[in-house]
Amino acid sequence: MRDDDVRSACFAALEVLQAKWGPDVPYAALAEGFNFRGRRIPFLNRAYGIYRAADAQRGPAALSVNSSPKQIRYQDEQTPDGVLYRYQGDDPENHFNRWLRSAHLLDVPIVYFVGTRPNWYRPIYPTYVERDEPGELRVLLAFGKMRGAYDEREPVHIPDEIERRYVVREVKQRIHQAQFRGAVLPAYSDRCAICRLREVRLLDAAHIVGDAEDSGEPVVSNGLSPCSIHHRAFDQDLVGVAPDLRVHLSRRLLDDDDGPMLDVLKRFHGSTIEEPTRRLWRPDPDGLEKRFARFQSAR
Ligand SMILES: [Zn+2]
Incomplete structure (x- = not known):
């Protein structure tokens, strides 16, 4: 079952937050969640990394994954095609990893939250679980793009390999720059x-x-x-x-x-x-x- 509505609501809410805060959003703002049909839905689960909007009606697939600055160095290996994101734990069949797999099989867009300084995240969306590698206990996350006019933007894949790799490189540079900023600014109070x-x-x-x-x-x-x-x-x-x-x-x-x-x-x-x-x-x-x-x- 696809659940495009909740994802659209999530992306729209992130656009609003980024208009207010800039590309990086404080966790305090994310912690309030977003509004979906009159209910507050969390954006992410910091404790487990992989997150799915809670009730089953919202689909079996992950809505977001996240990495803290510390984790990204050791876990999220970057490749020309995207980012290798580690499973939660060692069991490919636990529910977290099944949510990731569902996102892959259903081909639904998710959000990749990257920590850029303590308690600040850069949301990267739409992100797709492009490949599932249970043997390696990881997935490959690839970045898509938002297409269309302001009020009817929709997430899409980037079919062209050259453009896809270009976007990966760009995202990587932006993350690096954001993490550099996240390290330098606090050093100067x-x-x-x-x-x-x-x-x-x-x-x-x-x-x-x-x-x-x-x-x-x-x-x-x-x-x-x-x-x-x-x-x-x-x-x-x-x-x-x-x-x-x-x-x-x-x-x-x-x-x-x-x-x-x-x-x-x-x-x-x-x-x-x-x-x-x-x-x-x-x-x-x-x-x-x-x-x-x-x-x-x-x-
Ligand atoms: Zn100055």
Whole structure:
């Protein structure tokens, strides 16, 4: 039995949450569940990973699976075709794994919730259980896409292999970037390292030295937590951070005289960036030196 309605309601509710919170949603918001025919339905089950909307009328297939940042490193192996998601436990026939199998056999879309920092999740949907591998105690999750106009969007597979792999790569990069941000921002107490702005929605994680793609674990010591303005300025070499952690403004900005915003930016010239809360997370001096050389040659 398919249960497209509950899935559509779930995806629509996630779109609303993401419009409010951005691509990552706090667990506190997810914990409230979504409305379906007058009832609150949970989005996920954090304890067991694999979740099905409770009563049988809503179908035998999983509605979502989830991974915490810790689990994803050890369990969710990424392949060019998707993500290998581990069964719950070692028994392919337990009910969790049967829900996964049903999602595969019925070919229904599910949500893949990936932890990007403690108590924050990136919902990736529609996701399909593309392959079931009971012998390996795992399934292959592949990513689909939403098609159609705003009020009649529907989840579909991506039939073309090249496009499918492209989407997998894109999702992977977005998860990596989100987890990098999820590691870097808390290290700086959710403040801009330069101006101390404390509004998470205006903060980014910037790589000091360009991100080697698929480099695995996000390394905090290769990151800074600038606000959007400082991130853009850092990327454009209008602001630099020297190995002694001092902030430098480009000549061009310093010589310019153009209104209150620029005055504010100039105020941080010569100041020192915020130190991360742990020594281990301090920006790597070699990385800073390399990056600062680029800043100096740009001006
Ligand atoms: Zn800033």
